[in-house]
Amino acid sequence: MGRKLRIEVLRYNPLDPASTPHMQTYHLEEHPSMTLFVALMQIRETQDPTLQFDFCCRAGICGSCGMVINGRPGLACCTQTRDLPDHIVLHPLPVFKLVGDLSVDTGSWFRNVGTRIESWIHNNKTFDENAQEDRMENELAVQIFELDRCIECGCCIAACGTARMREDFMGATTINRMARFCLDPRDNRDVQDFYELIGNDQGVFGCMGLLGCEDVCPKKLPLQDQLGIMRRMLALHSVKNIIPRSILNKMEKKCGCQDKHK
CATH class of the missing domain: 1.10.1060.10 (Alpha-helical ferredoxin)
Structure with a gap:
């Protein structure tokens, strides 16, 4: 049996006037070689399909799954849960425009500075x-x-x-x-x-x-x-x-x- 992970995620939908920023807690069992991306996918598939986060390549190439992991920016697909404590706190990356939950708009920011x-x-x-x-x-x-x-x-x-x-x-x-x-x-x-x-x-x-x-x-x-x-x-x-x-x-x-x- 793996560890019991407690994952807290900042939830907020800026397009929903009724939504307010709050932390939501999920619990799941850790599996060998589990990445944080896999953990989030498991949460979305089995517990909460409304959870928003970005992903594409799942191999540390596209950069889509950037988020703040226990206070430190990183990629979910490159982060092994075994390297984290059993209590994991996730926030969206600051500076960029928030799309919802852990999803942010990095594309507009990089396009803007690329033009500059x-x-x-x-x-x-x-x-x-x-x-x-x-x-x-x-x-x-x-x-x-x-x-x-x-x-x-x-x-x-x-x-x-x-x-x-x-x-x-x-x-x-x-x-x-x-x-x-x-x-x-x-x-x-x-x-x-x-x-x-x-x-x-x-x-x-x-x-x-x-x-x-x-x-x-x-x-x-x-x-x-x-x-x-x-x-x-x-x-x-x-x-x-x-x-x-x-x-x-x-x-x-x-x-x-x-x-x-x-």
Whole structure:
């Protein structure tokens, strides 16, 4: 016999005027290798079909099942119940618009910031469907792929102190996205272009450095490393006309993007 799990879920339907936020408790027996996603599905199939939560891939790829699990943002499909106490408390991710219960609208948020930072390759080449793909060194391709693994689950945003206080903050995942374009040789934007997009309090200079984003990232992305690289690059760019070039050159050696964007 497995443990008896007590799962408390925040219930609220913002579209129902009669609905009020409240915690509802469910009980079920734990099975070997049970994930939190499986537990929620079992609750919905056998106890309460009205329970709302999002899912798609069930393999930690789509990022749909992000929620706050015992106070910590995470993915339900990647969370084993055996790693949790028998009393589990679930809340929807903060910052994002609540759809109902544990379901939030991360898509609109990411679409908005993607538009703000112009999240696409910028160049003047005319598209030729018959042309070969642009080639790059394997090492560089691996670096870009590392930053491109973000599944936009929203966990890093939910764990961000600045994002919790300010609706205009773009968050670590957005800055990570910009670092990916900074590395990409196919993107013709220079440092000034990046500075105009994220060189402000809503971007790289708004982070308080609490490391919550990287701590909860299910893909273990180097979010703080990329924040540091981009912030250093843009900070140096902002004082390039003040600091002597000889000193600036020495400082730029520590910046990850200076070779491409001088």
